[in-house]
Amino acid sequence: MTAFTFVATTPMGLEAVLKRELLGLGFEDARAFNGYVEFTGDETTVARCNLWLRTADRLLLKMGEFEATTFDELFEGTKALPWPDLLPITAHFPVEGRSVKSQLASVPACQRIVKKAIVDRLSQAYRVHTFPESGATYAVEVALHNNRALLTVDTSGAGLHKRGYRTGLAAAPIKETLAAALVLLSWWKPHRPFADPLCGSGTIAIEAAMLGRNIAPGLQRSFAAEGWGLLPDSAWADERKAAYAAIRQDVELDITASDVDPNVLRLAARHCEAAGVDLDVRIVQQDVRDFHPSTAYGCVVTNPPYGERLGDQREVEALYRSLGRVMARLDTWSTFVITSHPRFESLFGRRADKRRKLYNGRIETQFYQYLGPLPPRKEP
Known part of the structure; x- marks a missing residue:
């Protein structure tokens, strides 16, 4: 098994609730920050947390974090991260971004820099210069806050509030x-x-x-990471089987x-x-x-x-x-x-x-x- 760092995002004010959920799932190193909780796990964590977290918006895999006050620092810091360990040659990897209180305030420019850095790193690993991006989606986000860049990949796909049961909306629905x-x-x-x-x-x-x-x-839906090959299909099936078995039939x-x-x-x-x-x-x-x-x-x-x-x-x-x-x-x-x-x-x-x-x-x-x-x- 490989050790990964994960970021589970949540609305402001709910970090402690999400942390309690993660502690209940056995992630004893869960640490709450503004708008997210960070913790470590292995490949099975991707399936377990996507299936079970009730208050998280998304489960992100953390690629790395570093200081970035210039575009050169953003490029080199991104390029140094282990993208070939996660992204296959066919990966579709769109880049989204946000910037708060940082010198690199142009989000479109930061997105372009990150995309170029990932392409350069993958080019070195796969010895090609163009990528078809015809495979599974690995949505990358660059989040700049106080001149620190956090690079993550979204394992969830659609937001985790989309359980699958809500087919119509009343006025002013709650997530x-x-x-x-x-x-x-x-x-x-x-x-x-x-x-x-x-x-x-x-x-x-x-x-x-x-x-x-x-x-x-999350029992009624699928997740982006199911197409990655990070876990075999049988492992996802096992997690779902265990979740079905955990449903309480003895409670009124x-x-x-x-x-x-x-x-x-x-x-x-x-x-x-x-x-x-x-x-x-x-x-x-x-x-x-x-x-x-x-x-x-x-x-x-x-x-x-x-x-x-x-x-x-x-x-x-x-x-x-x-x-x-x-x-x-x-x-x-x-x-x-x-x-x-x-x-x-x-x-x-x-x-x-x-x-x-x-x-x-x-x-x-x-x-x-x-x-x-x-x-x-x-x-x-």
Whole structure:
């Protein structure tokens, strides 16, 4: 086995959640930075992490990192990296880039320099001067930050939020990766009731059900690295077989996804079926004011409308007041709400026990956490 360094990216604010995921998968050297977690592994890591990581956007293979304040430094630093060890002669290797607080601010120029340096290194290794780029895709990224260049190759392909179950979109959808992170931040466990009373197309409830059943989020999709030959097809098959075997069949889940809009509920039902959790998520058409579960010690996790458009403000503020009144009566329940509305706490009716800054796409939000009592321990 070969030792590699990996970079798992995630939205700002979720680095600790992703690090906990990696520690749970056995990667004890996981180190959190702004927007990503770095760790080491071998070839099997590519399959395991792409299949199992719930809160990562992408899994990148780190090629190298170095100071680069001039184009010459960027060229020579890139050329010195072991590209022939990863890229075959037929590799398709597009280069993307970004630059933050660095002297090399022209991203297109940096992309051209990196591409040329890789071609030069491969030319030396393969003794050819042109490359057909007709094979598998090895998407290269050069990320410049404070004059340090980080060169990575994307193993995931499509972003890891694309689980494969969401075929239609409601208004203002939440990414599957962020939805999973909200559930993980709630510390909900499968023995407790769970509800999203403003569920839209059902993403948060589905991610809770997949977590409760221990369904690997990447089971229904493929990944860029499957075409690389880094791992034999049998190894990918073995990882998927192990993931299927890990699905919990012995757990009974109490998960409700409700909304007033029948159109989004039809989407939610279709997504639940596609995700394989249609027997675990109860779909209910109801106004949030009618949310009155008979069970105790549950968790509400929800992504309500934010009221960003001026015409929606009064309706959204009334919705927050209604949610606050409903949850005030459910004194054993915990409530977790993500929104960008600056007056949420006053509209909801009380200050949150905790709050955490998160990004829903490009929107800066707060994740408000109202912590109810834990269920009493069962006597042995």
